[in-house]
Amino acid sequence: MKRATLREVAQKAGTSMMTVSRVINSRDSVSDETRERVLRAIKELGYEPHKDARILRGGKAGRIGIVVSDIRNPFYSQVVGDLEDLAEENNMAVIVSDTSKRLDQEKKAIKSLLDIKVDAIVVAPEGYESAHLIDVISSGTEVVSFGVHFENEEISEVSIDEISGASKAGAYLRSAGISDAVMIMGNPRKFTTRGRMKGFRKGFGEVPEDKILYCEVDWKASCRRVMELHKLPEAFFCYNDMMALGVMKALEERGVKLGSEVRVIGYDDVYMAEIAGITTLRIPIRSMVEEAFKTILGEDVRKIVFTPEFIQRKSA
Structure with missing residues (x-):
């Protein structure tokens, strides 16, 4: 039977x-x-x-697992720190796992957390596959997707309206009279990458494929790509603030005046973005973590969406 x-x-x-x-x-x-x-x-x-x-x-075991793609990224460091604060207030522990931006490592990390019997898992997923998350939910362990939207109604999530956020960057550049922009993006398979590209095009207008540069989500990688360009555009829209820092470093080395000759826009608004003067899209990390924690403690599947705020600084 x-x-x-x-x-x-x-x-x-x-x-x-x-x-x-x-x-x-x-x-x-x-x-x-x-x-x-x-x-x-x-x-x-x-x-x-x-x-x-x-x-x-x-x-309860009193343990929450959190899976992030790169703990060296200040965005995820802040996510983990804020979650640890809330967990401590509720006499719970947080166990962190880093996937190095790989889906196979994401699956292994989740399995390891299940093996040690965590009560719930908060995961910042790669976002182009969800079957393994459904399997975890079906087994009785709570899962909250952080930053990525899934159509499946069984997955709780605290996500970003990437299209609305990135469209603000595109519209700002267009309103400033910019007609030549390059997008510096990460993995094109990821939900966040696709959403930010679509949103930027919605606000700015069409961007030719040869104006989209894909590379590892790392400041050194984006710096190299810009150093390789024979002709610089009027503006760069970057996948995140770390990549924006790499672009700014390359522009400095090429003797370009940032903010006037070439403009740069990032995404996330991590703490160093303000220090470096990066124009960016602010993601409300603390509020998102609080909602993720409420979902863990609550009863039902929740799908909470946040829209980034456009923050203008000297880089654009």
């Missing part, structure tokens, strides 16, 4: 899989009415959790 799954229990009870998991774990965040529906569905389906599942341990 086929074993009933957590997904089937959720469907029968008319709830999310996370709610079913919370009922099994006897968490207080579920209403009495919802709890009764879930327990009834469990009984009718004869559902039995896997013997190795975390939910059989009778409570």
Whole structure:
């Protein structure tokens, strides 16, 4: 006889899989009415959790796993720091894993966190595959996607409206009379890359493919690409502030006056962006982390979207 799954229990009870998991774990965040529906569905389906599942341990481990693509990036360092602050306030620990911007490493990192029985996983995913996240949710462990939107309704997320954010950068340059812009972007498969490219084009207008430079998300890589250009554009729109720093370094070495001869716009507004005078799109990291933490402690799947704020400084 086929074993009933957590997904089937959720469907029968008319709830999310996370709610079913919370009922099994006897968490207080579920209403009495919802709890009764879930327990009834469990009984009718004869559902039995896997013997190795975390939910059989009778409570929380008090640990949150967080998976980031590059802990050296100040954006993710701030995400981890803010999450650690909130976890400490709630007597929980944070376990950090770095994927080096690789999907295979993301999957391995998540598996390792499951092996040590974390209560929930906050992941800043590569974003072009979600099946492994669904598998984790189906097993009873909470997952929150940080910064990346997925169409799947089962994945909780705190994401960025990349298109609206990047369109502000494009519109600003166009309004300033700029007609020749180059985009310095990361992995073209990533949701964030595609969204920022689409948004910039929405605000600026069409950008030819030969005006899009893809490279590793690292300031040294973007610096090299700009140093290789025979002719500089009027402006650069960069995937993030780290890449903007690399562009600015290259312009300095080429003797170009930043902000007047060539303009540079970044993305994220990490702490060093203000120090370096980078015009950028500010992502409200602290607010996003707070919403991710609320999702972990709450009952239902949540999809929260933030729109970046355009911040003008000397680089543009």
